[in-house]
Amino acid sequence: MIEIKGLTKYFYQKNREVAALQDVSLTVPPGKIYGIIGASGAGKSTLIRCVNLLEKPTSGEVVVNGISLSTLSSRELTRERRQIGMIFQHFNLLSSRTIFDNVAFPLELTHTPKAEIRERVNDLLQLVGLTDKAADYPASLSGGQKQRVAIARTLANNPKVLLCDEATSALDPATTKSILALLKDINRRLGITILLITHEMEVVKAICDYAGILSQGKLIEQGTVSEIFAHPKTGVARDFISSTFHVELPGFYTRRLQACPYVDCGVLIKVQFAGQAGIDVLISEVVNRFHIQSKIIKAQVDSLDEVTFGVVLLELSGNAAAREFTLQYFTDNQLKVEVLGYV
Numbered sequence: 001m002i003e004i005k006g007l008t009k010y011f012y013q014k015n016r017e018v019a020a021l022q023d024v025s026l027t028v029p030p031g032k033i034y035g036i037i038g039a040s041g042a043g044k045s046t047l048i049r050c051v052n053l054l055e056k057p058t059s060g061e062v063v064v065n066g067i068s069l070s071t072l073s074s075r076e077l078t079r080e081r082r083q084i085g086m087i088f089q090h091f092n093l094l095s096s097r098t099i100f101d102n103v104a105f106p107l108e109l110t111h112t113p114k115a116e117i118r119e120r121v122n123d124l125l126q127l128v129g130l131t132d133k134a135a136d137y138p139a140s141l142s143g144g145q146k147q148r149v150a151i152a153r154t155l156a157n158n159p160k161v162l163l164c165d166e167a168t169s170a171l172d173p174a175t176t177k178s179i180l181a182l183l184k185d186i187n188r189r190l191g192i193t194i195l196l197i198t199h200e201m202e203v204v205k206a207i208c209d210y211a212g213i214l215s216q217g218k219l220i221e222q223g224t225v226s227e228i229f230a231h232p233k234t235g236v237a238r239d240f241i242s243s244t245f246h247v248e249l250p251g252f253y254t255r256r257l258q259a260c261p262y263v264d265c266g267v268l269i270k271v272q273f274a275g276q277a278g279i280d281v282l283i284s285e286v287v288n289r290f291h292i293q294s295k296i297i298k299a300q301v302d303s304l305d306e307v308t309f310g311v312v313l314l315e316l317s318g319n320a321a322a323r324e325f326t327l328q329y330f331t332d333n334q335l336k337v338e339v340l341g342y343v
């Protein structure tokens with residue numbers, strides 16, 4: 001369990017004060033995965049570095065597994081940090097050591113007997129699927145394999161919590177998926193509590209139970225991932241959700257699209273929806289009520305828990321008043337509607 005209470009961090013540069021974190025509070029319940037998402041400069045790295053006190057907070061408290069870290073002596077803090085694993089975007093492996101010796105490293109630091117190290121490292125390499133790479137060096141591994149080694153190494157001390165600092169940002173989409181699956185597997189199998197930071201909503205959607213949106217040092221929104229997807233409260237959250245949709249207008253439409261309406265034109269709209277009301281129900285409502293024709297051009301629909309959400313590109317044909325009524329009806333039903341142009 002991780003509790004962050006009123007965390008504030010100021011940096012001082014020459015005569016300038018930078019408020020990197022302002023009164024951030026959140027709780028990661030035991031065995032859950034919490035994702036902090038934010039744009040560049042939002043304060044994500046500062047936040048995760050404050051959790052294990054690599055960065056000293058200006059004020060506030062970090063409590064990990066019931067222990068308030070800022071009250072500890074440096075020796076106690078070193079011991080407590082062993083309970084806090086961390087993985088990084090750029091893996092941070094030791095290039096002169098084999099994969100086996102990289103994973104063994106934290107166990108050597110705690111003077112674990114050799115036979116015990118051998119058994120533990122072999123188990124860990126098996127867990128991350130790298131048994132056959134034990135004698136290789138990091139340089140000969142792919143990015144995804146390097147991150148697997150880093151995960152095995154950080155698990156060596158049996159941490160209760162794991163901090164992930166943009167752990168998949170340097171990886172391609174397929175490798176990202178496999179590393180996220182590994183993290184979820186570790187979370188389930190070993191019951192490890194995970195706090196991760198990311199700038200990709202896909203990561204949050206893929207493995208997190210809870211999410212927090214960090215913007216200019218403030219946690220402006222937090223909740224379960226399905227709550228945030230169903231009822232985003234801020235524009236920042238809505239933009240992150242939109243970034244998970246990949247619906248491009250087909251070239252045929254892009255070429256015909258006009259900025260202003262003309263006689264007998266249709267309107268092309270992008271509708272973003274989330275929640276219980278089915279988009280198909282709303283579309284058939286407007287067709288019946290306003291005698292409009294509606295054609296789905298592209299759609300991406302996804303679901304989390306009970307919540308269905310997605311984006312639909314629609315061409316609406318009918319008179320101008322019917323089109324206006326339709327747009328108003330969609331907006332009144334909590335859909336986000338954007339007019340792309342006229343065809």
Ligand SMILES: Nc1ncnc2c1ncn2[C@@H]1O[C@H](COP(=O)(O)OP(=O)(O)OP(=O)(O)O)[C@@H](O)[C@H]1O
Nearest residue numbers: 011013018020038039040041042043044045046047
């Ligand atoms: N050591 C430092 N000294 C001065 N300012 C800093 C320092 N570290 C971070 N900052 C400032 O604090 C703010 C938050 O930075 P931080 O690196 O935590 O953001 P981030 O969300 O992790 O960004 P990115 O995704 O680009 O890594 C930024 O304005 C940054 O310039």
